[in-house]
Amino acid sequence: MPTPEETKALQEQEAADKAAKEAAEAARPADWETWFAAQDETVKELYKQHSENLLNTVKATRQERDALAKQIKELAKSQTEGSDARKALDAMGEKLEATERRAAFLEDATRPEVQCRNPRAAWLLADAGGHFDKHGRPIWDAIKAEAPELFGATVAQANAGAGTGKPPSPAQNMNAFIRAAAGRK
Numbered sequence: 001m002p003t004p005e006e007t008k009a010l011q012e013q014e015a016a017d018k019a020a021k022e023a024a025e026a027a028r029p030a031d032w033e034t035w036f037a038a039q040d041e042t043v044k045e046l047y048k049q050h051s052e053n054l055l056n057t058v059k060a061t062r063q064e065r066d067a068l069a070k071q072i073k074e075l076a077k078s079q080t081e082g083s084d085a086r087k088a089l090d091a092m093g094e095k096l097e098a099t100e101r102r103a104a105f106l107e108d109a110t111r112p113e114v115q116c117r118n119p120r121a122a123w124l125l126a127d128a129g130g131h132f133d134k135h136g137r138p139i140w141d142a143i144k145a146e147a148p149e150l151f152g153a154t155v156a157q158a159n160a161g162a163g164t165g166k167p168p169s170p171a172q173n174m175n176a177f178i179r180a181a182a183g184r185k
Contacts, residue, residue, distance in 0.1 A: 122151075126139075
């Protein structure tokens, strides 16, 4: 049994922990931009260097893809109309464009503000329904109107029995074992 001094010290520690937690919650920035603006220049410079490398990689990949698409189109033009090679190159170009369109859609669907729960189903719906503007960007309002169940914040099933179809077994802990052994329940 703790002494009164130990109890008081424990209560003071719990109060300090609670105050620190509340202060941390109050100091938490509302979003990324707010937090980033409050950082010092060294952090901003490090982030800039890191993100530049990633952006350069993305740009290089896109340039390679665009060059490949251009090559396919040029090869297709050099083939005679109606030949098997021309048909194969045209099909390859169309497939490349469809793949790029799908990748752009899925990239857009994973943005937090879109809140798409099932990007694959949303893609199938948008593709079948033609829910794209003239630039090939998805029209999210039309997709949401057609299938609102695909959108919204995801909530995890966070209990021990999730996915088993039955509730979790009762908690067993050391106190219960000791009390059972001592004859007290």
